Amino acid sequence: MQVWHDLGQAAEAFAAGVGQDGHTSSVVTIGNFDGVHRGHQAVLGRVVGLARADGRAAVAVTFDPHPAQVHRPADAPALLTGLADKLDLLARTGLDAVLVVPYTLDLADLTPDEFVTRYLVEALRARTIVVGHDVRFGKGNSGTLATMVELGGQHGFEVVAVDDVGVSRLRTPGGSARWSSSAGRLLLAEGDVAGAAAILGRPHRLRGVVVHGDARGRQLGFPTANLGRISGMVPADGVYAGRLLRPTLPPDHPDRVLPAAVSVGTNPTFDGVDRRVEAYVLDRDDLDLYDEEVVVELVDRLRPTLRFDGVDALVRQMHDDVDRARELLR
Known part of the structure; x- marks a missing residue:
């Protein structure tokens, strides 16, 4: 084209x-x-x-x-x-x-x-x-x-x-609506990435460059890729099952599309204030993605962002999130 x-x-x-x-x-x-x-x-x-x-x-x-x-x-x-x-x-x-x-x-x-x-x-x-x-x-x-x-x-x-094409049943207040960009935004604002995908015809995507974060995820056993310079509407805070795509790799490369658990939010357990998008590639701690432009696909929302009483409770929940993401993406 x-x-x-x-x-x-x-x-x-x-x-x-x-x-x-x-x-x-x-x-x-x-x-x-x-x-x-x-x-x-x-x-x-x-x-x-x-x-x-x-x-x-x-x-x-x-x-x-x-x-x-x-x-x-x-x-x-x-x-x-x-x-x-x-x-x-x-x-x-x-x-x-x-x-x-x-x-x-x-x-x-x-x-x-x-x-x-x-x-x-x-x-x-x-x-x-x-x-x-x-x-x-x-x-x-x-x-x-x-x-x-x-x-x-x-x-x-x-x-x-x-004519207008298609009618999508919204799972947020508002009833039904034709396939439209505004309907997709409404669903993403509620964290309903699966509903948005029904309108888009594919999972919603965010594109960004992997930047250095606090390295807290690695310390907890879940190293994450933190996205900077993000393009694409960031959905409601929460934890999502998704995929991390590496467009710079050849289409047949085994690491081009990777299953991931994605966090969107401020890390309230650690009193964070900056809203971030972080992707943990399931069962991988060997990837060096810094300064690489990646795409994150959001398949479904696992839960809203929560504040935990301590690190141990957070880590237990993260293990559960990863298990659910792995099963959903299977």
Whole structure:
């Protein structure tokens, strides 16, 4: 999958022909695609299917940073995925290319016609645009589905509107909801990583670089990898069964995917104040992961964070957590 970070790259690619078949026009969709959840996957699958049928490139337009981080940074939602993971997940859908548009106030000031003309028509040579019924674009989100259809008539592209896909039963207050990024965030905020996985279509992931901690886990017999510079929404405090993935290793390497018990929280037994994500690779004390970028998958929550009366009680609970994680991941 090609990744373009400006219009010039996209225009040059289409002039040369995109993909192995040298496509000179495209089927396009636009969105933030945070989490690339099952609803997104259905829309992107529609884009890829139409593109293959019409002999065009399948392209997604996304934004970085998230628009909310520009317009209301103080209360912008936590993102389910950072850009690196979002691009990886988008690549898995079969897209030929993604245009990552730097989101700025100048971009937000473009009229719907200016945005469509500059980005979708001139740069991406769109012949079909796939959007949801609730699409909003252009200055003040003034562009709607009707606007897109009208612009399609002016610029010669077809508009395909897709319905909301899927309904996920939330195990938190709120009843049911369509597959959406906001529903995934709600579940993660409650620690329901299994419920979030039902929306995402995979376990939720955190990406970070392994940094030095207090070495307390090693002293207790459970050496942990402490994540720094984390991307991906950190769920509610607790202990989780999961996996530690090492993307820098070859796919067939025996240590690329490792079962783990993951702690999220402040270590209240030791009066900790810093919120941390720490992963203990089950039954391994020989790994040197410092300064390595790793991914932690969260499969299920074992328990909330607890404060114990002493180290002995904590260690007994940690042994129980590891046993439960081992059984669940088996």
